[in-house]
Amino acid sequence: MSEINIAVIGAGVIGKRHMQEIANSDRCRLAAIADPSPEADHEAATLGVALYKDYRKLLDTERLDAVIVCTPNSTHVDVGMACIDRGIPVLIEKPISDDLATALALAEAARAARVPVLVGHHRRHNPMVRAAKKVISEGRIGKLVVANIMCLVYKPDVYFAVPWRRRTGGGPILINMIHEIDLIRHLCGEIASVQAVSSSGTRGHEVEDSAACTLELENGTVANISLSDVAATPWSWDTAAGEDRELFDYRPVPTHFFAGTNGALSLPDRTLWSYDGEKGRHRPIHDERIPIEEENVYANQLRHFIDVVSGVAEPLIDAHDAAQTLAATLAVMEAARTGRKVHVSADNRFRTGEAIA
Ligand SMILES: NC(=O)c1ccc[n+]([C@@H]2O[C@H](COP(=O)([O-])OP(=O)(O)OC[C@H]3O[C@@H](n4cnc5c(N)ncnc54)[C@H](O)[C@@H]3O)[C@@H](O)[C@H]2O)c1
Numbered sequence: 001m002s003e004i005n006i007a008v009i010g011a012g013v014i015g016k017r018h019m020q021e022i023a024n025s026d027r028c029r030l031a032a033i034a035d036p037s038p039e040a041d042h043e044a045a046t047l048g049v050a051l052y053k054d055y056r057k058l059l060d061t062e063r064l065d066a067v068i069v070c071t072p073n074s075t076h077v078d079v080g081m082a083c084i085d086r087g088i089p090v091l092i093e094k095p096i097s098d099d100l101a102t103a104l105a106l107a108e109a110a111r112a113a114r115v116p117v118l119v120g121h122h123r124r125h126n127p128m129v130r131a132a133k134k135v136i137s138e139g140r141i142g143k144l145v146v147a148n149i150m151c152l153v154y155k156p157d158v159y160f161a162v163p164w165r166r167r168t169g170g171g172p173i174l175i176n177m178i179h180e181i182d183l184i185r186h187l188c189g190e191i192a193s194v195q196a197v198s199s200s201g202t203r204g205h206e207v208e209d210s211a212a213c214t215l216e217l218e219n220g221t222v223a224n225i226s227l228s229d230v231a232a233t234p235w236s237w238d239t240a241a242g243e244d245r246e247l248f249d250y251r252p253v254p255t256h257f258f259a260g261t262n263g264a265l266s267l268p269d270r271t272l273w274s275y276d277g278e279k280g281r282h283r284p285i286h287d288e289r290i291p292i293e294e295e296n297v298y299a300n301q302l303r304h305f306i307d308v309v310s311g312v313a314e315p316l317i318d319a320h321d322a323a324q325t326l327a328a329t330l331a332v333m334e335a336a337r338t339g340r341k342v343h344v345s346a347d348n349r350f351r352t353g354e355a356i357a
Helices: 013-024 039-047 055-061 073-085 100-113 127-137 157-161 172-187 297-309 319-338
Strands: 004-009 028-034 050-052 066-069 090-092 117-119 144-152 191-199 210-217 222-228 256-260 263-267 271-275 285-289 340-344 350-355
Touching: 004 013, 004 055, 013 028, 013 039, 013 297, 028 039, 028 055, 039 050, 050 055, 055 073, 066 073, 066 297, 073 090, 073 100, 100 117, 100 319, 117 297, 117 319, 127 172, 127 256, 127 263, 144 172, 172 191, 172 210, 172 222, 172 319, 191 319, 210 319, 319 340
Parallel strands: 004 028, 004 066, 028 050, 066 090, 090 117, 144 222
Antiparallel strands: 144 256, 191 210, 191 340, 210 222, 256 263, 263 271, 271 285, 340 350
């Protein structure tokens, strides 16, 4: 396929990032933008592309090979469905939806129409994640027993000037923790049940500002995630992994810890801990660094999307897979709301289980 025509729907923070990658690629071009906000006028004029206030008009007017959806969470399914209805392959930003039933409906519509859907869980395109998956799956740390993850950031007040980020469905569980849950599913295994607490006590918004959850995986691994968007720390993937150094400060401190029966791995510093011979806390434990070549994760994601659109690759994370990540993430919200353990079953449904004594 020659240069492919991509439209971006939603020209906010992440939409601009995708447009930057499209501009840097010689395999695609930005065909047009859809966004009803006045700020998008300036963006489109600067880039010299057509701007549509209504995304349906864009889809019905432009000759498009692909679309990237970067609108607020609650609109992802409507926009994604409009692309699928027209047979246009689509990259939908995460979360695929803010609701499981519509996410599953979209996954089914994509399957029935044979339209590829890639979901923007961009960490799966990170070489560091590929290296960690290899270390864990090859058994280099033995049987994985515990994962401990920190996602502790401070979002300035201006971030919350956008109303959808203050309302249910726009909070850090669905915006940030979902990345951690997808990473756990990808690196550690499927999630069987969830217990959680959340608090909105610091900011006082409708959405939570902090949460903690414990996940039990089908393979018996236990995973903990600590989350806050009102915590002034460097302990988050955004700051430590350096995926977007224009948007976030870069401090490569360890934030993700994977503990196995024979050793341990921390990310993003990629330190692998292991014993020589006999293991035990009385014995010296050694560290080594897993080497990788740094790569632009968003460029990798775009290249992969172009391969998907061109029919030479299957989506690394499709709508059905992303719905499973969403199911586990919504289960965290449900567990925090009810104070009960929530079971996540393989068919993407979750149910509230027994009360925690
Ligand atoms: N993968 C990542 O790391 C990552 C990072 C940031 C955001 N996101 C996701 O991207 C989405 C957008 O987040 P953001 O931070 O860029 O938000 P944002 O508020 O900065 O941008 C959203 C844009 O969508 C526009 N919009 C709203 N309704 C629209 C519609 N019906 N048609 C067209 N445009 C519409 C808004 O005017 C705005 O410009 C969210 O779902 C978020 O979870 C993903």
